Amino acid sequence: MGLVPGRAVRERLRGHRGDPARVCQLHAVRGGSAPVRGGAGRAVVARASDVGVPSVVRAVRILESVGRAARPPSLGELARELGIPKSTAHDLVTTLVRERLLTRSADGRFRLGLKVLELYRAYDAASDLSGAFAEACQELVPHHEETLVLSVLDGREVVYVACRNGTQPIAVNYRIGLRLPAHTTATGKAILSTLAEDEVRALFGDAPLLRPTRHSIATLESLLRELERTRARGYSVDDEETVEGMCCFGAPVVASGGRRAGVAFSMVKARTKPARFRELGRQIQRIASALSERLGGTRAGD
8 A cells, every 4th residue: 555646746746855756755564563763137156155066066966866766766867857967977976986875786777875874873873863762662652553753854844864663554654864844744843833933934935835735734824823723732733734645643852952853653544533633642742742851851832
């Protein structure tokens, strides 16, 4: 069973760097629990510090493209996606392969290299979020039937940094590093609910909100009202707003130094009775509170 957007949704998502490919990586999996794991008329000269070093930016875009690809891309596919000459793409991937950030298979396709994993491990070791999440899962919900995820806010998106699969035969699975719109996801809305209204307005500006499904929030004003409801309930809800057929319940984690994250249960809606919604909301609040305390913070709103 796959929980993926239909064609119309994919077309609306095209061009958004977090979708559609990454939304499609949210899917149902079979099996039990798994380990946590300027002005007109004037020339404007932009400084390198404003726009970045072009070759570095292109190398990063290549890594992002390879990382989100459903099938390892070829050199030609990477060049077309980035809109650069094939010779330029060749020089970039050759360097990335030499530095072990990419690997090239016998058929000429590219995958992320072991250096990426080493960098992630270094980041993970420096961050206590994932460790605290793993401990909380083991102590509070060691055999929970629903998938539990942890994410952090990055601009208008959330990035998933940890996931503990549920024990249901059909459970929703998340890829670490997956990016999704903050305004549609339970973890995203949970984090946004800890921000002041002017902070949310500044974050989203006047740009239209991405709508992965017909249930997604369409306007900033609607999002602000939803965040008010989230604060009043104490937990957030994603009712088929990110993927049709999936619902999630989230709560904010507030750590020392003002660091914020979001934790959520994610499940297939068809087998989740409405009578369970409130209890799942209360459970995720307790987990978020325990995580906040472990990380030297407080519950949002305290």
